Structure formats: C-alpha cells, structure tokens
Amino acid sequence: MYSKEEIKQLRLNFWNGFKKHYPKKWMLNKTQVRGLVFRFDVDRENARVILELQHKSEDRRLKTFEILDRYKAVIEEGFENGLIWELIHEREDNSQEVSRIYTQMEKVDWHRQNQWTEIYLYFTENMLKMEKNFLMIKEVLKEELKN
Numbered sequence: 001m002y003s004k005e006e007i008k009q010l011r012l013n014f015w016n017g018f019k020k021h022y023p024k025k026w027m028l029n030k031t032q033v034r035g036l037v038f039r040f041d042v043d044r045e046n047a048r049v050i051l052e053l054q055h056k057s058e059d060r061r062l063k064t065f066e067i068l069d070r071y072k073a074v075i076e077e078g079f080e081n082g083l084i085w086e087l088i089h090e091r092e093d094n095s096q097e098v099s100r101i102y103t104q105m106e107k108v109d110w111h112r113q114n115q116w117t118e119i120y121l122y123f124t125e126n127m128l129k130m131e132k133n134f135l136m137i138k139e140v141l142k143e144e145l146k147n
Contacts, residue, residue: 002111014042014110021117022124027131033142035060038130040123042110047119049126050102051075051134058097060145062087065099067144071137078129079103103130 029037035055041048055061076082086100105122108115
C-alpha cells in the first residue's frame, strides 16, 4: 500500500514518463469547440482515451452529443469494437456531470510500472485516431452548434 505522498510521486512519474516518451502536443482542451475536450484517464483497473463534453449548460451538452451521434460512423472509424457512448456521466474527481465518448483498455493498473509502456502505447494509438476523426467533423460540428 502506498502513502499519499508515494501515490502523488508515482502519479507524477507516470505522467512525466508519458510526456517524455511520447512528447506530441495533444489537442486536449484546444478543440475550438466550447465545452469539448479530450482526456487521458487511468486508474487501478482501466486506461481510457476520452472525448468529453463538459459544457455547463445541459441543453448545449446534449445538443453536442446528439450532433456527434449523427456522425458516429466517422468518430468510430478505426476503432474495431466501436466506442463507448455515455450521455450522462458523473466525474469522480469533481462530481461534474458530463457526456463522454471513449475507448477503454481493461485490466491495467497504473500502479504497476511494468504496464506503463503498454498504457502509453494505448493512449497514443487511440488519441491519434480520436483526434483525426474529430478533425474530420469539427467544422460541421461548429456550424451545427451555431443554430
């Protein structure tokens, strides 16, 4: 069992290792669509690459989700098993209600340093696909959100 300080250091080492080995500048919150961000997430059981709708307005968030759902085939391109679509999800870190579209790698534990390379590869491969797919519909999404 790790102490709080050891967990903090392990988390720092994990994310610094990712940045060092995969120094690409990710889109993350620079999507140019208000309330739409990309996230990497990892815990003791799973690793996820997430497109997250964080808009405070529930109507705006749901409208964005509906538009994305219309372009599901484009968004899921290259993901053999598709993506997981959650209309309503409460984030554990801040209790914020969001909508999420994501892919998940199961049975990995970020506490196990011997799994870090596998997690990093998963993050990289899947975020590249997710960003690429998003860019194919970004302008259409922005236009439809104006209405």
